[in-house]
Amino acid sequence: MKATAWMGRDSVKVVDVPEPKIMSPRDAIVKISTTAICGSDLHLYHGYLPAMRKGDILGHEFLGEVVEVGPEVGNLKVGDRVVVPFPIACGRCRSCRQGLFSVCENSNPNAGFAEKLLGHSLAGIFGYSHLTGGYAGGQAEYARVPFADVGPLKVPDDVPDDQAVLLADVFPTGYMGAEMCDIQPGDVVAVWGAGPVGLLAAASARLLGADRVIVIDRYPYRLRLAEQHAGAEVLNYEQVDVLDALNELTAGRGPDACIDAVGLESHHDNPALYAYDRTKQAVRVETERPFALRQAILACRSGGVVSVVGAYGGFVDKFPMGALMNRSLIMRTGQCHVQRYTRPLLERIRRGEIDPSFVISHRLPLKDAPKGYKIFQKKQDDCTKVVLKV
The missing domain is CATH 3.40.50.720 (NAD(P)-binding Rossmann-like Domain)
Incomplete structure (x- = not known):
């Protein structure tokens, strides 16, 4: 599959990588239709956050169709259209039970590394360095979603991709x-x-x-x-x-x-x-x-x-x-506890209280992700946010 990979400071490239596979009974695989470049991705792009490795797949804002689910994922089925929160949360630890999803105690396999820098670990995050677990991100054709029984939110047909994808983070x-x-x-x-x-x-x-x-x-x-x-x-x-x-x-x-x-x-x-x-x-x-x-x-x-x-x-x-x-x-x-907010904010969108897509200025195909990073970084062409269509 095609994916946007970090190649070093101020450099990304769309490369061919293996498609993700189910690794846990609580996983799902999502075929991505819309993803986005976040302002915090630029911190990675510039090399200011630790623990990036050449070839890491970027992106923590994505939406798409469920194409495979693990045996313990009872809330989703193949064909569901979902938006995926950027923090990866187990839903069962003390932090998750308190609604503090971005500090989940179980989703960061590199917790020891994070503890050395931060005192205690934060949750795993898609496409956001090995400090947050080294998870492959969503600027790609497919993504593996751990704890898929907790994070992804089904999106109704009356909410377009450009609105729904913004529920992943911004x-x-x-x-x-x-x-x-x-x-x-x-x-x-x-x-x-x-x-x-x-x-x-x-x-x-x-x-x-x-x-x-x-x-x-x-x-x-x-x-x-x-x-x-x-x-x-x-x-x-x-x-x-x-x-x-x-x-x-x-x-x-x-x-x-x-x-x-x-x-x-x-x-x-x-x-x-x-x-x-x-x-x-x-x-x-x-x-x-x-x-x-x-x-x-x-x-x-x-x-x-x-x-x-x-x-x-x-x-x-x-x-x-x-x-x-x-x-x-x-x-x-705090990093946003996104799972707290996706459903109520989805309802605000559906009631017409707000259309968050006003922040999107550029829509590009995934293959043009390097161009998207450049124009976002340099604020060219009145760029506020770049959405990538897969």
């Missing part, structure tokens, strides 16, 4: 980012990053009752999407001082909640500060460029919530712990 992740803000009537929510997750976090904040949403980015075309689809006020951080502007917009208090939807490769308008973190990251002295995170903490009103759904992989420098502690801020974060 829509639930954006929604969880907004949900963690404990939004109350009258609240102002600021979102750093107008990529797919940030845009859907902004739209979700509106769904959850935020009075005002302010989105911070530097690309005018992405800020226009935030205005059009989330009713957001927007700030271009290359044109304004973000902290001053947020104080002015909130009568000096700061936003009630701040969402970091950027993660470890954020940018900054100050060349000296950007060069400092960029250089440390390039030589792997620091694993993150945390400009957005630092700014979100400093901007948030005292007693407010900082919600972090941008992906981070290791260690940050100059973390403003003093602001976090002394101003009674609450920080919430």
Whole structure:
């Protein structure tokens, strides 16, 4: 079969690999129809997350048709159309029983490696390095889905692929980012990053009752999407001082909640500060460029919530712990517990409350995945998200 493989830093290639096989009674095989390139895939593409190996199959957002099931998978049958959450979760451990699917205790066969870096292991994740289990990803013609009796959600015929595939990651992740803000009537929510997750976090904040949403980015075309689809006020951080502007917009208090939807490769308008973190990251002295995170903490009103759904992989420098502690801020974060959200968000889509596919800008065949990575990386042709058709 054809699959998108990581070939080294800033290089992917569509290659021929063996088709996956059932390896456990709880497995299923899915023939993929639609998959996507996620912003967090770019962190792998750039080589910023550890434990990637040449030839690893990428992709953790995919949808398709079940073509084979193991004997213990009673909830699916051949022919079912399903979307597959990116965290692999057993459904039976203590974390899964609490709904913390992205920290499943049983799905990461490389848990010992993750524990050395993170203290405790996270769940297995499709196509996301050997730190998260080394599972083959879904930017391919077929995928093996472990614990298929827990993760995949059947998708009805009235929901198109372009909407349903976003339930694998970016829509639930954006929604969880907004949900963690404990939004109350009258609240102002600021979102750093107008990529797919940030845009859907902004739209979700509106769904959850935020009075005002302010989105911070530097690309005018992405800020226009935030205005059009989330009713957001927007700030271009290359044109304004973000902290001053947020104080002015909130009568000096700061936003009630701040969402970091950027993660470890954020940018900054100050060349000296950007060069400092960029250089440390390039030589792997620091694993993150945390400009957005630092700014979100400093901007948030005292007693407010900082919600972090941008992906981070290791260690940050100059973390403003003093602001976090002394101003009674609450920080919430996590890889998304997608299985919690797929069904209720599917119903919101079916009721017409939101069409998350507004974040998709490019649709390409799987064979053009390398082109998709390039245009997404370089933000060419007003690219916000690339979907690959198989």
